Amino acid sequence: MDKHNCTLYSSGLKGAEATFGEEAEKIGVKEVVYSFEGHKLSREKNVIVLSQDELERGDISMELASRMLNRTYYETDKIRKVLQTIFHMVNSGHQVFVVGSIQEDGSVKGGTGWAVELAKMFNRPLHVFDQPQKKWFTWRAGSWQEDSPKIEYDTFVGSGTRYLSDAGREAIGRLFADSFPE
Template identity: 65%
Template sequence: MKPEECTLYHSGLRGAEAYFGECAEKWGVNEVVFTYEGHTPDRAKNLVVLSEEELKRGDISMELVSKMMKRNYAKPERIRKVLQVIFHMVNKGYQVFIVGEILPNATVKGGTGWAAELAKLFNRPLHVFDQKQGRWFTWKDGKWEEDIPVISHNTFVGTGTRNLTEEGREAIEDLFARSFG
């Protein structure tokens, strides 16, 4: 697969998403950044501002989100638009790559965890680089298995923590190098 035949989807937040975008640009991968009115992403290349109508297509009950994520949200309305944007990313990008932390309950820490849960729900290939463990994992048969993934689909999501470590940066760089080098 050639990099120019691929498209990365993300929301341009600082940290993992912005760095996925930088690597995509370096390797010649197409990039689309989803956002919503009133939000300015840190990386805004090929920006798509989702309308209220488009955002509503990604709407879901916060009660269901809490159940799937196995946690409660103190200010659900504040995170709703973020979750709606994540829906559009995962809906467009077939394979999902996340840099963050896998929690003991098998979810992924933070809002990024919603991308992981949607990938599971949509039966998409899902890979997480756990910065605490320093390893990649793939969701397979209802559990996390250690893996060394490659970008193997023309559309993919790159998302994750805003607190990207040097090891996380290297994991993203290595992913692109393994996939397109």
């Protein structure tokens, strides 16, 4: 795979997403950061600010999101816009990589979990680096299976926790190094 034909999609927040962007930039992978008006970013390279109409294309029921993620999301404008932005990321990138924590019920903790649920719904190749376990897992046949994934598609998503551990940072670096050996 030619790294110069690849594009990373994220929302440029601190932690995992900024680190995905930094690693992509180091090796020459294109990066697109989706955002919305008033959203504070840590990484402001190649930002696409989604209009209200574009955001609404990714609209979801907060009740549905709450049910799918087994947690309560209140009807707030900012959370809705974050979830709408995540829709655009997952809709744009074929393969999805997330850094976070897999919960007992199989969901992933936090807003990051929405990227995971969308990837499942869209039948995207999905990989999560579970920071507490310090291991990568791939979603296959309805369950998480330990794996050593590589970037295998021209478009991919890098998402995850704002609270990136050293193990999470190393996992992202290793993912790029293994996927694009010099």
